Amino acid sequence: MNSYERVLNSLKKKQTDRVPVVPEVFGVTAKAAGYSIYDYVTSPSRLAESQLHARRLIGHDMVFAFADLSVESEAIGCELEYKEEAYPVVRKPLIENLKEIHTLDLPDPQKDGRMPVVIEATTRLRDVVADTCIVAACVMGPMSIAGQLIGLEGLLYHIVDSPDEVDKVLDYTEEVTRSYGNALLQAGAHCHIIFDPVASPMVVPRDVFRRLELPRLKRLFREFKEKGSLVSWLSIAGNTKNILPFYRDANVELATVDYTVSIPEAFDLLGDIAVNGNLRPFSFVSSSPEKIKEEAKKCLKERGNRWGYLLGSGCEVPIEAELDNIKPLVEASLEFSP
Amino acid sequence: MKKYPEIDELIQAIVQGEAHLSVNLAEALIAKGLTIESIIQDGLTAALQSLNAKCTNEEFNLLEIVLAGRAMMAVMDNVIIRYLPPARATESVPEKTLVLGTIEGDIHELGKHVVKMLLRSSGYRVIDIGKDIRPEEFVERAIQQDAGYIGVSSLLTTTIPSIRRIKELLNKAGRPDIKVIAGGGAIQQTSRDDLNVDFVAQSAFDILNYLKNLQDEG
Numbered sequence: 427m428n429s430y431e432r433v434l435n436s437l438k439k440k441q442t443d444r445v446p447v448v449p450e451v452f453g454v455t456a457k458a459a460g461y462s463i464y465d466y467v468t469s470p471s472r473l474a475e476s477q478l479h480a481r482r483l484i485g486h487d488m489v490f491a492f493a494d495l496s497v498e499s500e501a502i503g504c505e506l507e508y509k510e511e512a513y514p515v516v517r518k519p520l521i522e523n524l525k526e527i528h529t530l531d532l533p534d535p536q537k538d539g540r541m542p543v544v545i546e547a548t549t550r551l552r553d554v555v556a557d558t559c560i561v562a563a564c565v566m567g568p569m570s571i572a573g574q575l576i577g578l579e580g581l582l583y584h585i586v587d588s589p590d591e592v593d594k595v596l597d598y599t600e601e602v603t604r605s606y607g608n609a610l611l612q613a614g615a616h617c618h619i620i621f622d623p624v625a626s627p628m629v630v631p632r633d634v635f636r637r638l639e640l641p642r643l644k645r646l647f648r649e650f651k652e653k654g655s656l657v658s659w660l661s662i663a664g665n666t667k668n669i670l671p672f673y674r675d676a677n678v679e680l681a682t683v684d685y686t687v688s689i690p691e692a693f694d695l696l697g698d699i700a701v702n703g704n705l706r707p708f709s710f711v712s713s714s715p716e717k718i719k720e721e722a723k724k725c726l727k728e729r730g731n732r733w734g735y736l737l738g739s740g741c742e743v744p745i746e747a748e749l750d751n752i753k754p755l756v757e758a759s760l761e762f763s764p
Numbered sequence: 765m766k767k768y769p770e771i772d773e774l775i776q777a778i779v780q781g782e783a784h785l786s787v788n789l790a791e792a793l794i795a796k797g798l799t800i801e802s803i804i805q806d807g808l809t810a811a812l813q814s815l816n817a818k819c820t821n822e823e824f825n826l827l828e829i830v831l832a833g834r835a836m837m838a839v840m841d842n843v844i845i846r847y848l849p850p851a852r853a854t855e856s857v858p859e860k861t862l863v864l865g866t867i868e869g870d871i872h873e874l875g876k877h878v879v880k881m882l883l884r885s886s887g888y889r890v891i892d893i894g895k896d897i898r899p900e901e902f903v904e905r906a907i908q909q910d911a912g913y914i915g916v917s918s919l920l921t922t923t924i925p926s927i928r929r930i931k932e933l934l935n936k937a938g939r940p941d942i943k944v945i946a947g948g949g950a951i952q953q954t955s956r957d958d959l960n961v962d963f964v965a966q967s968a969f970d971i972l973n974y975l976k977n978l979q980d981e982g
């Protein structure tokens with residue numbers, strides 16, 4: 427059974443040879459391939475090579491077409507600050523007055539910023555793995571892009587002070603997610619992960635998620651699905667317990683949950699939506715392979731005999747982690763065969 | 765304290781992020797005779813401190829906290845400032861110049877804002893170098909600006925090693941004369957030696973007394 431079949435079967439709640447292992451590994455893959463984070467986020471060949479090399483070393487079940495959280499905002503026009511060994515960050519908000527949103531063009535995924543980099547990396551990954559392994563392309567969700575365009579604090583104030591204008595900003599950022607997401611599918615991605623950390627209940631109350639985020643996710647996932655995405659995957663970190671019950675309505679089919687939500691709680695709150703998680707991301711930095719294996723086995727035990735579970739991290743594995751700390755996930759899955 | 769039960773209303777209003785209401789309540793309290801110091805300490809700082817639990821437990825919610833922070837700043841910027849002596853044009857002499865920032869790894873800045881306003885209105889030249897600032901930058905900027913003091917704010921105990929480095933770097937640069945003053949929630953319980961600084965301020969007012977004593981001595 428190859429990785430592709432393993433993941434798809436599991437998502438369809440069918441028997442697999444072992445539980446699929448899908449930790450969110452992005453920039454952390456660069457070092458083992460001999461590249462810096464800067465190389466990884468700016469070069470399609472190096473991104474693809476890092477992903478493939480890490481998969482050979484770890485033996486996990488997916489490759490990711492993902493550079494960093496600021497690809498969309500850079501393509502819109504935000505200025506980024508690049509570092510050699512850290513992800514680039516947005517230097518300062520692009521707009522102060524929300525009315526300026528109308529002056530922003532929609533980025534062209536084939537031309538603007540590093541969208542073409544990730545698009546080309548997607549194609550390269552797909553050319554190599556074909557249909558033996560899923561290529562998941564990652565896109566930022568509407569709230570997080572908005573947070574970068576107007577600054578997180580600015581966004582939060584406006585949510586309270588000028589909700590109608592925030593709605594318009596989010597209509598724009600939703601469109602950015604959509605057009606970039608579609609381009610990634612065309613480039614060969616099997617599916618997307620939508621990341622939207624700003625929509626986490628740690629940042630905005632549940633009601634804001636329901637009002638501003640849910641309808642947008644619902645549309646985005648429906649359209650991506652119509653365009654051939656294999657699975658509608660949402661990754662929001664933090665304690666998401668109070669929004670997980672909305673996921674079904676948002677057309678989510680696979681949810682990454684953080685370590686603050688236990689696997690049984692996630693199953694309970696998500697109904698039959700598949701679950702990915704929930705190892706503490708920082709333990710890949712601070713812990714030992716033995717301990718990680720133990721933690722992974724605990725997850726596998728908690729999973730019981732429910733299908734639709736992919737063993738992984740609750741959020742991105744930090745870039746300073748060692749790949750040796752990720753391998754135990756595969757070992758645990760092999761030893762704990764269902 | 766209980767002379768002014770309305771201070772609880774002020775705390776409530778800030779916690780709920782009601783900037784307008786907070787401004788009005790603060791104004792009313794001052795009219796009744798509550799001191800500026802008490803408004804800042806027992807009202808504003810206490811309100812933010814009461815969000816303590818919100819920062820760690822399951823209820824953590826950034827929106828609520830930043831709204832409370834905004835309400836607090838609104839009181840500072842619209843009320844308190846009018847009762848402080850206006851910031852005077854100060855000479856750029858080291859004894860009146862302080863470089864102020866939040867230490868590397870820490871983005872809390874409300875306390876720093878309070879300190880800045882108080883010092884400015886007491887005739888100090890305050891150069892605010894921002895938040896998440898490396899020890900090297902504190903030292904470079906202080907030397908460049910010919911400052912007599914570095915004020916470092918920290919609300920995270922994990923930043924203590926970085927605070928300690930400021931003095932080391934000053935010594936290395938041959939400037940042990942520049943005094944380092946630390947303040948902020950995380951470090952009020954620490955000593956000068958723990959932090960390797962000249963003074964640990966318990967509040968924004970504390971630094972005023974400290975600086976005044978220094979000048980009286982010198």
Ligand code: B12
Pocket residue numbers: 804805808809812813814815816817819820826829830833869870871872873874875876878879914915916917918919920921922945946947948949950965966967968969971
């Ligand atoms: C508001 C707040 C935030 C806001 C900050 C908004 C902003 N723009 O500043 C946000 C939501 C962003 C935030 C984030 C986090 N926070 Co917070 N936050 C608080 C909170 C609720 C209030 C702090 C505050 O502004 N108080 C009001 C001001 C006026 O008081 P003050 O800073 O103490 O300042 C007074 C004096 O100390 C003095 N002073 C301050 N600085 C200086 C400097 C000098 C030179 C002098 C002389 C005097 C002085 O003057 C002021 C007036 O007297 C505290 C709770 C608490 N008990 O303090 C937690 C708290 C500080 N946060 C905490 C934590 C853990 C975090 C996070 C790590 C949370 C997380 N899990 O992500 C992040 C940190 C991110 C980072 N890298 O910095 C912990 C720190 C624990 C510790 N001991 O290390 C606290 C104590 C909460 C808790 N109990 O867990 N936080």
